Amino acid sequence: MQYPSPPNQQRYYEQVWDLARQVPYGRVVTYGQIAQRISAPAGVDPQEYKAWSPRWVGDAMAACPDDVPWQRVINAQGKISARPGAQRQRRLLEAEGIVFVNDKVDLKRYQWPGPGHVEEPRQATLF
DNA sequence: CGCTTGACCGGAA
DNA sequence: ATTCCGGCCAAGC
Numbered sequence: 001m002q003y004p005s006p007p008n009q010q011r012y013y014e015q016v017w018d019l020a021r022q023v024p025y026g027r028v029v030t031y032g033q034i035a036q037r038i039s040a041p042a043g044v045d046p047q048e049y050k051a052w053s054p055r056w057v058g059d060a061m062a063a064c065p066d067d068v069p070w071q072r073v074i075n076a077q078g079k080i081s082a083r084p085g086a087q088r089q090r091r092l093l094e095a096e097g098i099v100f101v102n103d104k105v106d107l108k109r110y111q112w113p114g115p116g117h118v119e120e121p122r123q124a125t126l127f
Numbered sequence: 128c129g130c131t132t133g134a135c136c137g138g139a140a
Numbered sequence: 141a142t143t144c145c146g147g148c149c150a151a152g153c
Contacts, residue, residue: 001132001133001146001147001148002132002133002147002148002149003133003135003147003148003149004147004148004149004150005149005150005151006149009149009150030135030136031134031135031136032135032136032137035135035136047147048147048148050136050137050147051135051136051137051146051147051148052135052136052147052148052149053135053136054134054135054136055133055134055135055136055147056135057134057135058133058134058135059133059134059150060134061134062133062134064134070134073134074134075134075135075136076135076136076137077136080134081134081135082134083133083134085134086134089134
């Protein structure tokens with residue numbers, strides 16, 4: 001497949017890394033989510049930005065500095081994108097307390113920002 | 128130089 | 141639920 005890159009790629013990547021660094025321990029974000037939080041670079045058609053930016057975020061993550069918690073960025077299906085190293089990513093997330101069911105995490109529960117975890121339905125404590 | 132190859136996503140079939 | 145499709149640049153070999 002063939003796809004465009006952002007103008008000023010390096011600066012775009014840095015914006016991605018800055019956002020990724022804000023994801024707390026035990027939480028995840030999606031590529032598209034990070035892309036949405038970065039405004040389309042000047043000269044990029046909004047429609048085109050919407051189409052390609054999630055991939056750009058993926059490209060940025062592939063080249064991220066060591067201080068970025070790269071393991072917390074996953075795809076919009078709640079899965080780890082296939083590649084060599086995917087298994088290591090899963091281990092790191094599990095070590096943060098994240099549970100995988102059928103190779104997928106519950107985004108409602110772990111996606112950041114958000115509540116952080118879904119309270120179990122609890123019966124009112126009766127006296 | 129000319130290939131090849133990419134951490135994605137949403138809508139349609 | 142699953143597969144297919146469009147989106148059309150730049151780094152590395």
